[in-house]
Amino acid sequence: MTKRIDRRNFIRGCARYSLGFGLAGVVGFVAKDTIAGEWVWQIDPFKCTSCGRCATHCVLNPSAVKCVHAYALCGYCDLCGGYLKPGHISRDTAAENMLCPTDAIKRKYVEEPYYEYKIIEELCIGCAKCVKGCSAFGNGSLHLQIRHDLCVNCNECAIARVCPSDAISRVPKTDPYLIKGDFNKGEDV
């Protein structure tokens, strides 16, 4: 009776230690290139084609992707391709003239002939309509970024999966933004 149990325990012990060492082996194998911090997801603005999926595919509603404004790039135009609809009737703040569907861009007069454009992130849904307009007709200072105060950092980012241009990738948590710089820095963000 006791002998039988001993044999069982012996086999169990052998299996336990071989599983343990196997596990340690796998861990040791990957341990050589672990990183201390987590990864977070970010959009490369130079790859982004402003397709609009960020607004619809993020697990959050509204999306954690927002439009950000690189002021250093902006031409402060009166005729702003990101603010005004193509074919707008007049250059004022009337709803029918505006490109943004949620009125999330605030236009402020600075001095003749310059206007400042500011994104109100609480209203922005990340639809990239303004990004498209700004890139097509302007300097490309408006671009999308994942906002990390909102992002829940899913293990598998739902918008990265559907991004048609593979613009979303993991970046180190310590340096979580790819905000466009100004022209002096070139395309190096």
Next chain:
Amino acid sequence: MIKNVTGYFFVLFFVCFSFIAHAQQQRFPKPEFETEYQMPETSSPMPRAPFMEYVDVMVLILVMGVTIWLIFKKRSRKGIFWVAVFALLYFGFYRQGCICAIGAVQNLALGIFNPGYAIPISALAFFVIPLLVTLFAGRIFCASACPLGVIQDILIVKPIKIAPWIQKTLGLFPFIYLGLAVLYAATGTDFIICRYDPFIGIFRMGAEFHMIVLGISFLLMGMFVARPYCRFICPYGAMLNIGSRFSKNHLSITPKECINCKLCKDSCPFDAIDFPTEEKENKPVKSDTRRFLTYAAMIPLLVVLGGWAVSASYKTLSKAHSDVSLANLLIANPEKMSETDNLDIETFMASGRTLEMLMQDATLVQEKFRKGGWWLGGFIGLVIGLTLLNQVIYRRRDIYEANRGNCYSCGRCMEYCPVGKPDHPYHQLDPKNQNL
């Protein structure tokens, strides 16, 4: 001919358009303001502080440590329940389901097979710690630390018994799912465990409609079929199941000697209590030896057959990869290249990648699937073979005890055991039991 011309026109259009879309062009120079205008800073709100991920690891260790103490020292189901509720609130509703040990196996697979990805130490810790603990104390993680398990566990109402053959057959699925998840993660295709996590939508109070429906139906089903996800789907549970079978210590139903009172017989909602062998009909031993040898000899055959079958279906499996599906679509319907209502095609045409480049990438992915298919199929064959072999192994058992593989260490059965509880009603029935 005309069609061709329009095709070229579209290509030209997209090439130009893509240039516009990607460019950072100084069409309008930066103004030189005459007034005192200060250019605002572009804000960049930071993510959760990096040290917090180690707090998560500490919480995991703490929760599991307390559970071990509650199981082995206090033998308190109530205590385990409250620790589990805490873990559900912390890992489920506060951390919103990420990071989780179940999904971490995919990070590990990606880390091993993709040199461009280094696995974060915290993800590695979430993968390894529950497995190590399981080797020494049983499935403690399932008992109280896993938010997916706990949310099902607290909603068990009236569990029904499930026939062993159904359990064993459905119990094969987690291994297949595990293998598939590793294959898809290793090829850089998808993290299917995270994508089809039924409860994450509940933790986040929002997800795609069909995932919410799936989650709620799992919970509803779980009222009667206890912990359906854990038992028949969870890929991490499959690993813990194997680890737990060889664990050094394990929850025992009774604190001392089992008195075969049968009170715990129906206490387990997961049918994870093994009965004494006298209750089973004894099978003729001779034919079992023959069956054992037959099944054992079949295992290599199953491994090869499985490997071949899965590897041969690499084309179907690899369709989940975006490059492969796009290449397939464009090869089958070349006329779609000029289509404007398909965003993926439109972006691909504008990207400057040629169809040949795409096909090359797709072939590389398919090759990975063909190779990985052998491993996956072999693994599935091995699991099926060992499960069959396990059926014919005869184990004599004199007492009621937890099945180490399937037991989640939830502690319900401990409450039913009258041993060591002098005021348990069982002892009043028969005064001679009093001293037990």
